[in-house]
Structures are given as structure tokens and as C-alpha cells.
Amino acid sequence: MDSWPRGKRFRAGDVLVFKYNPLEHNVVVNAAGYNGCSTPRGSRVLTSGKDRLTLARGRNYFICSSVGHCQSGMKMAIVAA
Template identity: 65%
Template sequence: MAQGRGSAMSLVALVFVMICLLEVSTAATTYTVGDSRGWTFNMVSWPAGKRFRAGDVLVFQYDNSAHNVVAVNAAGYKSCLVPRGSRTYRSGSDRITLRRGANFFLCSIPGHCQSGMKVQVNAA
């Protein structure tokens, strides 16, 4: 009977470890857009080499008297025009959770998007 108990305890321990690993692998990652530079010009290449997942959080740090962040669609991103109904963030420290697929952001201050103050992040 003692051998059966040991087997059951081993199984419980194994299940516990697997649950812990699953939780670690699904934890969201927080990224500061632009890293130490923050949300600024020439952001188009910032995502290169990073692996994003749905649920990860982007933090946009910027001077809110000079910039903003607007979540746009692909057409808005490409044209640097803000589609009707787009969400605009203005806090200077915005936290945006990524959804699966392509996520597009830009600064809507005239000329800023055209100067590269935009970013596309693809989340698996």
C-alpha cells in the first residue's frame, strides 16, 4: 500500500509542476515601445527580433503635450490617416494589450506618423 501512495504523490507532484510550467509559458510580457527611447520617431523597425503574443502589453511612454497614440487599422497605418472610431490615448504612459494578429499604432500629430512615429506589432 505504501508503494501506491508514493505513486499517487509522484503523480500529484508531476501535475503540479506541469500546471506551474503552463502558467509561466502563458504569462503576458510587457514591452516598452521604443525601449529606453520611448515612443518617438523612427519606430517602424522597433518590433524586429521580438516575439509578441496576444495578451502581451505595450507601454507607450511619451511627452503627452507633444504626442499621442492612436490604435488604427491597416489602412490608417499605411496612409497615416486616423479612421473614424479609432481609439486615441493621451496619458503619456499608455498600456495597451495586444490582440492576436496585426496591431497598428501611430501618433496623429500632423507630420509625426510620416516621420516614422508608427509601429505595427504582430502577435501570435
Template identity: 60%
Template sequence: MMAQGRCSAMAVTVLLCLLLLHFESVRSATFTVGGSGGWTFNATAWPKGKRFRAGDTLVFNYSPSIHNVVAVNRGGYNSCKAPKGAKVLSSGKDQIKLRKGQNFFICNSIGHCQAGMKIAVLAA
């Protein structure tokens, strides 16, 4: 009888965990960077007024023959330089999940970041 009670409690715990995971994934949002214009120049103001959470997805739509996306740190964002070994995304339809805290992205095509093709996103 005691073992059956433990199994029931464990089943309830597992069910609650699954429900929490489901609701957490439902709460995450998807944002298209730059809106209908996509990932392009003068993007730095795009995040203003938006609320982001860890787990939200940013979608970067752009012409892959011209642009790319690189996740960088604050130094890379400020200097417009991708750190050595940074992963350069270039599909033209890249999706990146935000991590908690500050997230920085640049286009590292020559001159593009300097022309404002970079964003800083704070995720709660």
C-alpha cells in the same frame, strides 16, 4: 455518494481552469515601445526581432503635450490617418494589450506618423 464525486470532479476542474488562467497571465510580457527612448520618431523598426503574443502589453511612454497613440487598422497605418471615431490615447504612459494577429499604432499629431512614429506588431 455520487453527488460527492461530482462535486470533487467539479472542484478539480475549477482548480485546473484557475491554474491555466494563472499560467497564461504569467506568460504574457510587457514591452516598452522604443525602449528607454520611448514612443518617438523612427519607431517603425522597434518591433523587429521581438516575439509578441496575444495578451502581451505594450507601454507607450511619451510627452503628452506633443504626442499620442492611436490603434488603427492596416489602412490607417499605411495612410497615417486615424479612422473616424478612433480612440486617441494621450496620457503619456498608455498601456495596450495586444490582440492576436496584426496590431497597428500611430501618433496622429501632424506629420509624426509620416516621420516614422508608427509601429506594426504581429502577435501570435
């Protein structure tokens, strides 16, 4: 998942759609927890299974906080111009 953004161009205001089984996954939006695959207090945690997120200018970080998922590569950093 970490390689999906490579070669793609993103702009602030673009909308990413995350579709997943909410019984197995989630989407955590937080830069502080990206490298360590953690969910710091105050993180935005989405659990609908059909989340729409608008990219902000700069770096946007997303992980799955289900046990072992982020550590196995379920994380993504996207840079929006």
C-alpha cells in the same frame, strides 16, 4: 520606431507601454489609418503619456497622429501570435 518590433516575439495578451510627452504626441490604435497615417472616425486615440495596451492576436497597428509624426516614422505594426 517602425523597426523596433523586428527580431522580437509577441504574444496575444502581452502589454505594450507607451511613455511620451502628451503635449507633443499621442497613440492612435487603428489598422485602417496605418498606411496613410490618418485617424479614421472611430479610432482609439490615447493621450495620457503613459498608455498600457494589451496586444490582440494578429496584427496590431499604432501611429502618432500629431502633424507630420507618422509620416516621419512614428508608427509601428506588431504581429502577436
